[in-house]
Amino acid sequence: MPEGDTVYRATARLHRALAGKSILRSDFRVPSLSTVDLAGYAVAEVVPRGKHLLMHLQPPATADPEFNQPPLTLHSHLLMEGRWDLYGQGERFRRPAHTARVVLSFDGVTAVGFDIAQVKLVPTAEETQLVGHLGPDLLGTDWDAPLAIENFRAHPHRGIGEALLDQRLMAGVGNVYRCEVLFLTRLHPLTPIGQVVNLGKVIEMSQRLLEVNKDRPRRVTTGVARTREPYWVYRRAGSPCLRCGEKILLLKIAAEDSGLERDCYFCPSCQPARNT
Numbered sequence: 001m002p003e004g005d006t007v008y009r010a011t012a013r014l015h016r017a018l019a020g021k022s023i024l025r026s027d028f029r030v031p032s033l034s035t036v037d038l039a040g041y042a043v044a045e046v047v048p049r050g051k052h053l054l055m056h057l058q059p060p061a062t063a064d065p066e067f068n069q070p071p072l073t074l075h076s077h078l079l080m081e082g083r084w085d086l087y088g089q090g091e092r093f094r095r096p097a098h099t100a101r102v103v104l105s106f107d108g109v110t111a112v113g114f115d116i117a118q119v120k121l122v123p124t125a126e127e128t129q130l131v132g133h134l135g136p137d138l139l140g141t142d143w144d145a146p147l148a149i150e151n152f153r154a155h156p157h158r159g160i161g162e163a164l165l166d167q168r169l170m171a172g173v174g175n176v177y178r179c180e181v182l183f184l185t186r187l188h189p190l191t192p193i194g195q196v197v198n199l200g201k202v203i204e205m206s207q208r209l210l211e212v213n214k215d216r217p218r219r220v221t222t223g224v225a226r227t228r229e230p231y232w233v234y235r236r237a238g239s240p241c242l243r244c245g246e247k248i249l250l251l252k253i254a255a256e257d258s259g260l261e262r263d264c265y266f267c268p269s270c271q272p273a274r275n276t
């Protein structure tokens with residue numbers, strides 16, 4: 001699953017290349033959208049919403065306003081493998097063509113969405129049906145820390161490690177940041193939210209890590225001076241803790257809603273379980 005900062009960067013790149021440009025040809029290789037033709041629509045902006053990428057499209061102008069098409073939102077969720085690439089005129093795809101799901105051709109540039117698991121097209125007015133379930137966006141213009149804290153507090157019995165990945169509470173944290181934030185706030189992943197006294201700090205740390213990394217090509221949570229070891233605990237099971245030397249452990253935590261298990265890395269010495 002990409003982290004919020006990955007989607008933010010992908011979005012910024014698309015926005016720079018496409019904003020203001022009109023679509024010359026569109027080719028949707030997903031059954032539900034195979035007959036859609038977006039020729040004439042112009043890209044107003046490309047914005048991130050948590051891990052979702054939203055392309056806002058303005059309809060072509062018509063002589064008679066009565067025949068105006070509504071503004072549309074092209075929504076894509078990159079999930080594990082998905083990505084958007086940009087190609088110049090005549091340039092060959094750098095990925096297998098059969099994995100292309102959406103091909104949007106503009107004057108001089110083509111945007112291709114590869115392996116995108118979810119792609120939807122809705123009137124922009126109905127966009128909230130797609131992303132309205134998301135909690136406050138850590139990198140959004142409407143970021144709301146008190147609301148995020150309130151959302152977590154409403155689930156006192158859930159483990160903080162499990163809840164941090166729940167995009168309905170707060171949008172943008174993936175597995176890397178989940179592990180790193182817990183290390184930096186010295187919390188055992190299974191600590192029930194009701195026992196997390198420094199919840200505000202957890203939220204603040206999540207926001208800060210995404211913010212400092214959002215324009216960096218390489219993600220680092222240990223500080224720029226430590227780029228050889230970019231993470232404190234993520235994917236470091238069995239290696240010594242960079243702070244105390246204890247062996248980093250791995251815990252599988254199932255998501256409450258999907259049951260999907262994700263690896264969670266932590267230092268048993270820096271992040272001790274509290275028996276209360």
Ligand SMILES: [Zn+2]
Pocket residue numbers: 241242243244245246267268269270271
């Ligand atoms: Zn440690």
